Amino acid sequence: MEExxxxxxxxxxxxxxxxxPHIPSDIQSISSIYCDIYTxxxxxxxxxxxxxxxxxxxxxxEVLIKDYAIFENPGDSEKIKKATLAECINNIKxxxxxxxxxxxxxxxxxxxxxxxxxxxxxxxxxxxLIQIAMTLIEQAISRKKVDAEIxxxxxxxxxxxxxx
Numbered sequence: 008m009e010e011x012x013x014x015x016x017x018x019x020x021x022x023x024x025x026x027x028p029h030i031p032s033d034i035q036s037i038s039s040i041y042c043d044i045y046t047x048x049x050x051x052x053x054x055x056x057x058x059x060x061x062x063x064x065x066x067x068x069e070v071l072i073k074d075y076a077i078f079e080n081p082g083d084s085e086k087i088k089k090a091t092l093a094e095c096i097n098n099i100k101x102x103x104x105x106x107x108x109x110x111x112x113x114x115x116x117x118x119x120x121x122x123x124x125x126x127x128x129x130x131x132x133x134x135x136l137i138q139i140a141m142t143l144i145e146q147a148i149s150r151k152k153v154d155a156e157i158x159x160x161x162x163x164x165x166x167x168x169x170x171x
Contacts, residue, residue: 041071104140
């Protein structure tokens with residue numbers, strides 16, 4: 008029932024000129040919770056709820072990064088869930104993901120405090136950095152799939168060569 012409600016809400020919002028954000032399928036497959044939070048934050052932004060949408064984007068960032076870390080290191084799931092966002096970001100191997108995520112983390116923290124440190128930045132910058140991180144994570148997942156396919160073909164070729 009919840010999925011049907013989400014679908015109806017998305018169609019109504021789209022008809023009102025407030026479309027749901029595009030979230031790549033690889034991201035959806037590793038973090039459905041991120042998709043829900045990011046969509047809700049986008050809806051808050053579209054509805055002019057500028058004082059709370061940044062908090063939603065900040066939570067979405069944490070969920071995305073932690074779920075990506077779990078995807079990369081499934082054996083460390085419980086440790087990752089309890090770690091701070093900064094710790095999770097520092098353990099990411101891909102420097103591009105690490106860099107964009109860390110900048111987003113700084114802006115995320117700004118959204119939760121009474122006095123901002125980065126006055127020339129707003130939720131649009133936070134959202135943009137999250138979108139960059141999401142794109143980079145999507146590319147990393149795709150690279151992992153490509154590498155697995157290359158390895159599969161390599162092993163099959165090796166088997167064929169040894170059979171002859």
